[in-house]
Amino acid sequence: MANGKSVHKLRRVYVWEQPVRIYHWLNALVILVLIATGFYIADPLALQSSKEASQQFTMGWVRMIHFIASYIFFFNFLFRIYWGFVGNKYANWKQFIPTSRRFFREMWQVFKMDILMLRGKEHMSVGHNAMAGFIYFFTFLAFLVQCVTGFGLYASMSTGWWFPKLFAWVPAMFGGDFFLRQVHHWTMWFFILFTVIHVYLVFYHDYVEGRGEISSMGGGWKFIEEDVFEKGMDVPNEPTKS
Amino acid sequence: MDNATMQKSPTYLEEFKRKGYSRKDFLKFCTLMAAYLGLENSSVGQVVQALSNKPRLPVIWLHFQECTCCSESFIRSSHPIVADVLLDQISLDYTETLMAASGHQAEEAMKNTMTKYKGEYILCVEGSVPTAADGVYCMIGGKTSLQILEEAAEGAKAIIAWGSCASNGCVQAAKPNPTSATPIHKLVKGKPVIKVPGCPPIGEVMAGVIVHVVTFGRLPELDGLGRPKAFYSKRVHDTCYRRPYYDAGLYVESFDDENAKKGYCLYKVGCKGPSTYNACGVTKWNNGVSFPIQSGHGCFGCSEENYWDNGRIYQRASAFPGFGIESTADMVGKVALGVTAGALAAHAVMTNVRKKKLIKGLEKEGKESEKELKD
The missing domain is CATH 3.40.50.700 (NADH:ubiquinone oxidoreductase-like, 20kDa subunit)
Structure with missing residues (x-):
């Protein structure tokens, strides 16, 4: 970036397609709901009520909300995997799984510039930077763990259709429900920590890059400097244009 | 045969x-x-x-x-x-x-x-x-x-x-x-x-x-x-006669409270019924006289693998591995959250120090653009 020399020429880039944005916010909403209801299920409040038990269904409702949210979460997650194959290059699975040396080079660069705060060349990634993409790969693994452990716990208490029964093998793999629900509870903390760091970094990138990072998940646009187009440094996994 | x-x-x-x-x-x-x-x-x-x-x-x-x-x-x-x-x-x-x-x-x-x-x-x-x-x-x-x-x-x-x-x-x-x-x-x-x-x-x-x-x-x-x-194939929880209290959200908070006298659900005092597969709720014990929950004590989870190591008798949460027997996932999580918040605050400060030139450049650029715009 040519600091202070002149005013940048920025170009509008459609980074996050509408399905990605809908996925993102739906995911954010259901994760919030799942965490809140999950905490309640793990340690319910001490309710004081003069009503008969037959007139109340507090835990029942909370669990129902948790289960509905978990279905949305699961199928939203499946959709995102699908979109990783048909969406634009910023949504592609190659953003998350390293397939080139350039990916690792950019991760190292992000580590130096954004974490160690060393001075040097800023990375010019447009979508996720390589480090972010790789961390998202782990969030997808955490999604998978939560879905498998959650539906594993749910399988034996579900009475309806076949889908939850697909996870009936899970408790046996974990040696029973005791350990399974602990893993489910531990993994939730990964989501909380991730969310805090994620939201911070969105503000951070908006602040130091000035490309509209925060609003990009609203309209899908980021505003990219002209010289990035010239150097062709937008996608970490694609070979550098000469 | x-x-x-x-x-x-x-x-x-x-x-x-x-x-x-x-x-x-x-x-x-x-x-x-x-x-x-x-x-x-x-x-x-x-x-x-x-x-x-x-x-x-x-x-x-x-x-x-x-x-x-x-x-x-x-x-x-x-x-x-x-x-x-x-x-x-x-x-x-x-x-x-x-x-x-x-x-x-x-x-x-x-x-x-x-x-x-x-x-x-x-x-x-x-x-x-x-x-x-x-x-x-x-x-x-x-x-x-x-x-x-x-x-x-x-x-x-x-x-x-x-x-x-x-x-x-x-x-x-x-x-x-x-x-x-x-x-x-x-x-x-x-x-x-x-x-x-x-x-x-x-x-x-x-x-x-x-x-x-x-x-x-x-x-x-x-x-x-x-x-x-x-x-x-069923959890003790699924056949428990106190299950309606669970669904209603009414729990025994301690063994000597009013809720215990009313026979509320023992979930919060560590009942392992929700994770335990057995026929106790239906078949009961000693000629069908009673079973632990009926006598006011939570299920121990005795038919589950590793029940001695996997939980605490009177609490739902179990020890988080590697952090001592008193720890729970929530305690470790809260500390991790605090550490994370501290690290992010430090990072925010460092950003303003180390990337001062960059940020000033963006600000200057923005101000120049602002001046060029006519009302």
């Missing part, structure tokens, strides 16, 4: 009559068992038929690292025929606790059963097998538990692992498991092993498993963990 030697053995009905039970008692017993097995009304005849005509099943009952609570539970199951006939008559072939013979005579009896009924007898094992120090921690008649098990398992038709010790090691396999107590299914290969976990398992459940084998000539349907589905 139709070989010549077996035909000479008396049938169950003959044994019952010899013991002085009437046919009415016998039919009651058959109906009871059919109900426990989850059979339809029309299948009672099948049980009657089988127990009237089939010769009694030869059983060898071994005891290793255990407390004999499984045997105690078995002889206290609700119908006296279970104790009097199933155990007395069937397993008298060899069972250290209840057989009349001792010493060499007893060993002789076991050897006889093993050769006479090779491939036909059911091997019941109570207790885990210690494998540390070449098995010296549990030896009978000069042989280690493992040697005895392997000898007896070779000619067995099937193996029933009674109780949590034999199914998953129970207390002696809890950390640090000094004797390397090992459950039966990990030691015996190539033989079907039915796990009947519980500390102890319910007597009726134990009788039900044997009656199923006798009636249908095959093992009951097992779940993913090797337990009979008829008794272990």
